[in-house]
Amino acid sequence: MAQVVIYSTQTCPFCNMAKRLLDSKGVSYETIDVGNDRQLWADMEAKTGRNTVPQIFIGDHHVGGFDDLSAADKRGEIDALLNA
Numbered sequence: 001m002a003q004v005v006i007y008s009t010q011t012c013p014f015c016n017m018a019k020r021l022l023d024s025k026g027v028s029y030e031t032i033d034v035g036n037d038r039q040l041w042a043d044m045e046a047k048t049g050r051n052t053v054p055q056i057f058i059g060d061h062h063v064g065g066f067d068d069l070s071a072a073d074k075r076g077e078i079d080a081l082l083n084a
């Protein structure tokens with residue numbers, strides 16, 4: 001199964017929704033809390049081109065934020081990425 005990484009903050013409701021969606025699928029993930037670390041946030045921005053959280057990666061594929069994750073799940077794309 002592909003590694004899943006979520007850049008998030010502790011107070012972000014969309015981050016929590018993304019984690020709940022992944023939890024409901026039985027997916028384990030690594031959380032990188034960028035909330036109190038300007039350098040980690042800057043690294044996330046450089047890697048994704050976005051300045052909002054969550055930012056979700058499945059393997060080397062940048063899924064995007066929660067809306068992107070949810071839409072990809074509804075299209076059946078998440079399982080394929082996880083098993084790639």
